[in-house]
Amino acid sequence: xxxxxxxxxxxxxxxxxxxxxxxxxxxxxxxxxxxxxxxxxxxxxxxxxxxxxxxxxxxxxxxxxxxxxxxxxxxxxxxxxxxxxxxxxxxxxxxxxxxxxxxxxxxxxxxxxxxxxxxxxxxxxxxxxxxxxxxxxxxxxxxxxxxxxxxxxxxxxxxxxxxxxxxxxxxxxxxxxxxxxxxxxxxxxxxxxxxxxxxxxxxxxxxxxxxxxxxxxxxxxxxxxxxxxxxxxxxxxxxxxxxxxxxxxxxxxxxxxxxxxxxxxxxxxxxxxxxxxxxxxxxxxxxxxxxxxxxxxxxxxxxxxxxxxxxxxxxxxxxxxxxxxxxxxxxxxxxxxxxxxxxxxxxxxxxxxxxxxxxxxxxxxxxxxxxxxxxxxxxxxxxxxxxxxxxxxxxxxxxxxxxxxxxxxxxxxxxxxxxxxxxxxxxxxxxxxxxxxxxxxxxxxxxxxxxxxxxxxxxxxxxxxxxxxxxxxxxxxxxxxxxxxxxxxxxxxxxxxxxxxxxxxxxxxxxxxxxxxxxxxxxxxxxxxxxxxxxxxxxxxxxxxxxxxxxxxxxxxxxxxxxxxxxxxxxxxxxxxxxxxxxxxxxxxxxxxxxxxxxxxxxxxxxxxxxxxxxxxxxxxxxxxxxxxxxxx
Numbered sequence: 001x002x003x004x005x006x007x008x009x010x011x012x013x014x015x016x017x018x019x020x021x022x023x024x025x026x027x028x029x030x031x032x033x034x035x036x037x038x039x040x041x042x043x044x045x046x047x048x049x050x051x052x053x054x055x056x057x058x059x060x061x062x063x064x065x066x067x068x069x070x071x072x073x074x075x076x077x078x079x080x081x082x083x084x085x086x087x088x089x090x091x092x093x094x095x096x097x098x099x100x101x102x103x104x105x106x107x108x109x110x111x112x113x114x115x116x117x118x119x120x121x122x123x124x125x126x127x128x129x130x131x132x133x134x135x136x137x138x139x140x141x142x143x144x145x146x147x148x149x150x151x152x153x154x155x156x157x158x159x160x161x162x163x164x165x166x167x168x169x170x171x172x173x174x175x176x177x178x179x180x181x182x183x184x185x186x187x188x189x190x191x192x193x194x195x196x197x198x199x200x201x202x203x204x205x206x207x208x209x210x211x212x213x214x215x216x217x218x219x220x221x222x223x224x225x226x227x228x229x230x231x232x233x234x235x236x237x238x239x240x241x242x243x244x245x246x247x248x249x250x251x252x253x254x255x256x257x258x259x260x261x262x263x264x265x266x267x268x269x270x271x272x273x274x275x276x277x278x279x280x281x282x283x284x285x286x287x288x289x290x291x292x293x294x295x296x297x298x299x300x301x302x303x304x305x306x307x308x309x310x311x312x313x314x315x316x317x318x319x320x321x322x323x324x325x326x327x328x329x330x331x332x333x334x335x336x337x338x339x340x341x342x343x344x345x346x347x348x349x350x351x352x353x354x355x356x357x358x359x360x361x362x363x364x365x366x367x368x369x370x371x372x373x374x375x376x377x378x379x380x381x382x383x384x385x386x387x388x389x390x391x392x393x394x395x396x397x398x399x400x401x402x403x404x405x406x407x408x409x410x411x412x413x414x415x416x417x418x419x420x421x422x423x424x425x426x427x428x429x430x431x432x433x434x435x436x437x438x439x440x441x442x443x444x445x446x447x448x449x450x451x452x453x454x455x456x457x458x459x460x461x462x463x464x465x466x467x468x469x470x471x472x473x474x475x476x477x478x479x480x481x482x483x484x485x486x487x488x489x490x491x492x493x494x495x496x497x498x499x500x501x502x503x504x505x506x507x508x509x510x511x512x513x514x515x516x517x518x519x520x521x522x523x524x525x526x527x528x529x530x531x532x533x534x535x536x537x538x539x540x541x542x543x544x545x546x547x548x549x550x551x552x553x554x555x556x557x558x559x560x561x562x563x564x565x566x567x568x569x570x571x572x573x574x575x576x577x578x579x580x581x582x583x584x585x586x587x588x589x590x591x592x593x594x595x596x597x598x599x600x601x602x603x604x605x606x607x608x609x610x611x612x613x614x615x616x617x618x619x620x621x622x623x624x625x626x627x628x629x630x631x632x633x
Contacts, residue, residue: 008064008497012061012064012497016057016060016061019057020056020057022055023052023437024052024056026055026441026444026445027055028048029445030048030444030445030448031044031045031048033445033449034448037451047444049458051441051444051456059472062469062472062473063429063433064426067422068085070477071477072085074418075088078415079389079406080405080411080414081389082401087384087402089419089422090367091367091416091419092422092423092490093365093490093492093495094292094383094416095292095364096292096295096364096365096367097292097293097295097412098297098359098367098369098382099295099296099297100297100369100388101296101305103388103391104388104408104409105277106308107274108154108407109154109274110157110273111158112126112162112271113126113271113272114235114238114240114271115132115136115139115140115268115269117136118268131166132166132167140159140162142206142246143159143163143270145204146191146192146207146208147193154274155243158272176198176204177196177198178194179195180194180255182194182259186348186350188213188216188259188260189212190208190217190259191209192205192207194250202249202251203252204249205247205249205250205259207245208244208246211244214245214246214264217246217264220266232269233303235271236301236302236303236307237303237306238271239311240272240304241304242271242300244267245269245270246265246267247265248262248264249263276308277410279409279410280409281311281312282410284313284314285313286413290487291489292416292490293342293364294314294342295343295355296309296312296342296343296344297344297352298344298345299345299346299348300346301345302343304345305345306343314342316341320341320343320345321338321341321343321344322347323346323347334354335358338355338362349370349374350374352370352375352377352378356381360383365383365493366383367412368381368385368386369404369412370392370400371388371407373393375387375399376396376398379400379401384401384402385400385402386402386404386412387403387404389405390406391407392407402415421480424481425476426497427497427498428476428479428555429472429473429553430498431498432476432553434507434510435506435507435549435553436546438507439517440456440461442518443455443456443542444456447521455539459594460539460595463581463585464542464543470574470577471546471574474570474573475554475574476553476554478570478571479566479571480568482556482557505622505625509623510549512615512622513542513545513548513615516545516611516612517538517541517542519611520541520608520611521535521538524538532597533598533600535596536592536599536600537600537608540582540586540608541612543578544608544615545611545612545615548612548613548616551564551571551616552616552619552620554568556623587599
């Protein structure tokens, strides 16, 4: 399967080209200055090539690859499998989250709570095995007969469990054989099982489905429909999913083409409860704080959807749109209505696509959940298609960008948090990349302009690269999310890696480090400490300034003490490794000779650490000045 090029990859390509153009220009200038001022074009060319190694932004594609790959791995640890990388980027920009009710907002563990036959209703106690009143026996028996013999659907499991607990063995018709089936369809939301009764060619038909569909099969008149609607609404207001059951008799083996040809008798209604997932109400509140609109989509009655909405904190302030109403709306009217609506009831799977397209036409970034074959078009059309890994079909999973292993709404919200963290940390890494290349370029150019000894040679640049790449790709990626990351509105989908003002503040940070290291180098030369000693002082100060840049850009909101207390083992490995390598090249004679360093004594190290600390606090001051810009999202 071809890999999609992500938005960030496209934008980073432009950034790399621009960065490379500037870097190559600087390298050409270095070669020219070296050749003209020192009359050694070969050495100048070698210095220019070495500088190109440091200035050309090879870190950017590495950082993007590592961030997206590790981001996908981290989300897999939270029960989210990533099938398409662009979804990781889109998660941080999601503005609308469309979720199925059953199994996503609820546990999909149904139990029968109420039985209604005629005007009489019976509340079922799921904790006892007492026999049902005789009046409700046929309703339960035929609900079982209208289900699979070995059910996997939670609703059918609930029917079978009730029958096993409350009916005597002889009342279950276990000696009947299934002869024919009529499947549910968009035109008729009811299914029928035809059972052979072992009495000649006599057959019994058991039907279950949406109350209005079963009432249609039973040819209800207007008065009967009114009474049925009132009873259904009463059950639905209690948050119950309502199904109707009917039976018919048939003689012969020439099955009618449709269920309408049977003469059905209405048996009653069954109300099923499906508990809300415990973590959903808190997740709904978190989405509200994050500026994400949560939309519940269900095939249940509006009253049922409204009751569940109240339970999870999703009030239908803008009313409820039903599937038939959606079908009657033209595109413009639908686009006008959906911003005020967050509950859609009696929706057919095919109508999900219309909702996705309408939200997208309004400029929203849409995440859509689904599990069935008919959900595939909507999952494909959404910016973030989320398939259910537990109960979803293969077609749904193939069409989706993400697969939810636990089918839990709270996991989706956690994935959005991860998406925001990834983009946030990616911006921090890019800010560091821009900042650190300023002192590198300055130390290559300014000594040439001022006719000072060179500070950076190829071996120094290789050393710096050993710090830059791990710092960008590992330390920043492992940084925990900002505390307020889910208290900000979604970022715009076309947000660049770094905007113009972000780049300005990064350049100012790098300029602060450059100013300090040049000051150290200039003072050392002025005092006559020798080129090698000055180079050792300057390079050590640069390394410490680089570590200060890493520390400063770890967080744009946490204070310094809290930042150092925040767990990030990768950051401390980078710090320890950099200081360890620096000590090695300073104090192992063969390496210090290779780097053209002299041994730094205690007073020299004090100068380096003092200068590094000054550069760090300058960087912190610049960051605080630009915090309102850097913390946007």
